Amino acid sequence: MAQHDADSEYGPTPADAHYEHTDIEPSVAWKFAIWLVAGMIISAAIVYASFWFFERQEQAADREAQTFPLAVGQVRQAPTPRLQTQPFKDLYLLRQHETEQLSSYGWVDQATGIVRLPIDRAMERVLEQLPVRPQPSSTTVDELVMDSSAGRTTARR
DSSP, rough: OOOOHHHHTTOOOOTTHHHHHHHSOHHHHHHHHHHHHHHHHHHHEEEEHHHHHHHHHHHHHHHHHHHHHGGGTTOOOOOOOOSSSSSHHHHHHHHHHHHHHHOOOOEEEETTTEEEOHHHHHHHHHHSOOOOOOOOOTTTTTEEEEEEETTEEEEEE
């Protein structure tokens, strides 16, 4: 009788065997299945108990809210911050308000005498207050300022 090399590792199968001896022991499989079912039942009980607990808490909070006469029939609203329902309209109104402030006169603080000028007029006022650069003389008009690797130089035109 020639046996395969792979079968010789496990030895001969007894004649009265009702299962293959290289498989798992049936009692181990049954124990695992029983513990698996028990674990599933315990998990389902925990989930059901937590749902029951939170449902009871919500009902108690509802009863407490209804003891106040002004709270009856009111829908609870989410706390702030609230989301914008029309962000493009809000942005348009903001830009319109900013443009109105940049193009009109108005008081910023009347008690201290601080006013708001239109932006164009404010730029003119700043230019009036800046020191004026002296005009180049007629001799320097013919000179050209050039940049080079040695630094700034002047040359005749």
